[in-house]
Amino acid sequence: MDVDPLTFLMRPPPDETPSQLTARLKREADAQRISDNIDEEIKRDRAAQRKARKELRILLLGQGESGKSTTLKNFRMQYAKEAWEHERSGWRSVVQLNIIRSIILILEIIEAEMSGSGPLLDDDDSSRRLSESSTSGDAFTDKHRLLMIRLAPLRGVEAALKRRLGAGAEPYRPSQPLSATPFDDPVLPIPAPKRRSEFFVRSWTDAVDGSHGQNPEIQADADSSTITFMTCKDDMRALWDDPAVQRALERRKIRLADTAGFFLNDLDRIATRSYTATDDDIVRARLRTVGIQEYLLRITDGFSLLGDNAWVWKLYDVGGCRTQRSAWLPFFENTDVIIFLCPVSCFDERLDEDQRVNRLEDSTLLWRSICSTKLLTKTQLILFLNKCDLLKRKLKRGIKLKTYLPSYGDRPNEVMPVVKYLREKYKEIQKQHSPEPRVAYIYTTTVTDTTATAKTLHSIRDRVLRENLVTSNLV
Ligand SMILES: Nc1nc2c(ncn2[C@@H]2O[C@H](COP(=O)(O)OP(=O)(O)OP(=O)(O)O)[C@@H](O)[C@H]2O)c(=O)[nH]1
Ligand SMILES: [Mg+2]
Known part of the structure; x- marks a missing residue:
């Protein structure tokens, strides 16, 4: 069997007496303390140097x-x-992307209900919700099917905006549950809808860099996204204002208005060619x-x-x-x-x-x-x-x-x-x-x-x- 050379060198002598063991442990503890003190001192020095540099x-x-x-x-x-001012123009794409994300979430709910199943339903809740939906008279109709077709170009805009922002998207990977609970209370069940994966950027200053606007190719791409986005404005509003959509969101306990990057109530202001993101828009925009x-x-x-x-x-x-x-x-x-x-x-x-x-x-x-x-x-x-x-x-x-x-x-x-x-x-x-x-x-x-x-x-x-x-x- 191979022996790790470090373990071999550091193992105690085979004939060590109890008093030698005590002395060795003390020596090791002292050495550790000295080493910790040196580390602490180096840290303090570095902190002092930084503070001296302000x-x-x-x-x-x-x-x-x-x-x-x-x-x-x-x-x-x-x-x-x-x-902050330099980046302002770049936030327009993030706000558009946030709106499209909300719209696509709604379209996926409609699709799920129309097909009788779907990725947004929790497994254990799906049968209850589907039977609720069929008896409540909230079924989606051809009107919604038409809206889905008319809003399909937004998927292309989404892809173009992500390209422009250099954004990626990744599904969430589940990790192990924690055993403790807040303040040692017992764990209680929590109703929550499943959510789509979110796009992210590694650096939002790069993503929203105002100089992108000076590149004619990027600018043309952004203009074409904005035009498609503007063309979809009335349909986006019709979808958001639709009572069947509102009830479907309610059934799923999705309060879109309280979620990150919600701008659907501001479509008139935002879906225009001259739109510039306000300070409030920028702090509300979501970029993971x-x-x-x-x-x-x-x-x-x-x-x-x-x-x-x-x-x-x-x-x-x-x-x-x-x-x-x-x-x-x-x-x-x-x-x-x-x-x-x-x-x-x-x-x-x-x-x-x-x-x-x-x-x-x-x-x-x-x-x-x-x-x-x-x-x-x-x-x-x-x-x-x-x-x-x-x-x-x-x-x-x-x-x-x-x-x-x-x-x-x-x-x-x-x-x-x-x-x-x-x-x-x-x-x-x-x-x-x-x-x-x-x-x-x-x-x-x-x-x-x-x-x-x-x-x-x-x-x-x-x-x-x-x-x-x-x-x-x-x-
Ligand atoms: N209503 C409300 N929204 C908030 C508040 N703080 C943050 N948000 C919104 O919550 C969303 C998430 O905020 P972020 O600042 O992106 O969160 P983060 O901690 O950076 O999240 P990660 O980047 O995923 O780690 C954004 O859309 C914010 O606008 C708040 O106090 N009230
Ligand atoms: Mg963040």
């Missing part, structure tokens, strides 16, 4: 669709205005992230005693879906700040990539593992309890948090007490699991609200800079 590294973390890229957009809107991208911001502080008060903030936007998370680890080493996003409205939703897992449960476990990661002991933690607008709407519709989180008990099913409860829970997890005592700053956010988010970001800027100026003795 450079900070900030990682945006959280599960898929938690709002990381949207937060990054808000940062860029405030602190990288020139780049794959991989990790670095974005630079120049941020000035108001309290430095030295002449130059400009800092470079390196922001890292990551893909949040489970298959993407292993790529986060190498970035933990030198991270000064983590902004972690927990979408609080997701308590009754499942992960796209693993339909067995509750999204709040996933987010809570992720927060716990970030808090307990040794490499991040000195990293400043900022938590966004995000999507408060959607949480408010959901609770108003009568969806009860305690159905999914029994430990919430009989507290009022309203946004303020719910957010307060989650805030306390997340704070508690942070305190219990951080290797050393630290404070996590917690904000309640709706990052699609750019005015409110601007205030949050200014507060974060001041807080982060003040702490880093103090630790690097620059004040």
Whole structure:
């Protein structure tokens, strides 16, 4: 049998006495401690050098669709205005693509109902839903068949837009379910529709780069997509306004208006030749992230005693879906700040990539593992309890948090007490699991609200800079 040479060299002497064993273990522990101290010192030196250069590294973390890229957009809107304007024209294609995705989802539902089966029905629910549909008088007719034919060219536009954006699309790969539940509550069943795979880009700054418009070939392609898109406007509206479509969505519990990248109520404004994406459109547009991208911001502080008060903030936007998370680890080493996003409205939703897992449960476990990661002991933690607008709407519709989180008990099913409860829970997890005592700053956010988010970001800027100026003795 082959013997690993390292294992061979490191194995204890065969005639080792108990006292020799104790002495050897102590020597090894001391050597490990010294090595850890050296690593720690190197890290501190590097951090100090970065701070002396006035450079900070900030990682945006959280599960898929938690709002990381949207937060990054808000940062860029405030602190990288020139780049923001440069990219504005490129977002038009993303918005068009988002609309087409909603339309194709509706067409697939019609197709599924007309053929009596389909990919969008959960297996165990299909018979119930189909019998509901046939008895409710909501059956789709020739009118819908005609709309399907008339809207078919949108598939070609979708392909052209994806080419233009350099986008890819990948089906979600299921991973293993987690055993724990949020705050140790029992797992409860969650109704959720299946969803289509989503297109993604590796870098949205490349995808929406404004200079594409100067390339005549790309421009001609974009113009032809826009013309087809405009031609389909009335049919898209007819489809969206159709009562049978609305009822079919209701039966499947799909609230399209609350989903990422929803623009169907803005067709008149968007399906025109002169349409330019507004700031609001850009933050609402959905472009899934794959991989990790670095974005630079120049941020000035108001309290430095030295002449130059400009800092470079390196922001890292990551893909949040489970298959993407292993790529986060190498970035933990030198991270000064983590902004972690927990979408609080997701308590009754499942992960796209693993339909067995509750999204709040996933987010809570992720927060716990970030808090307990040794490499991040000195990293400043900022938590966004995000999507408060959607949480408010959901609770108003009568969806009860305690159905999914029994430990919430009989507290009022309203946004303020719910957010307060989650805030306390997340704070508690942070305190219990951080290797050393630290404070996590917690904000309640709706990052699609750019005015409110601007205030949050200014507060974060001041807080982060003040702490880093103090630790690097620059004040
Ligand atoms: N209504 C509402 N929508 C939000 C909020 N935050 C983000 N969104 C929307 O949710 C969608 C997903 O947000 P993203 O920022 O792309 O999510 P992400 O965390 O970057 O997701 P991945 O790239 O998949 O990891 C986008 O369409 C956003 O506009 C919010 O607070 N309220
Ligand atoms: Mg993203």
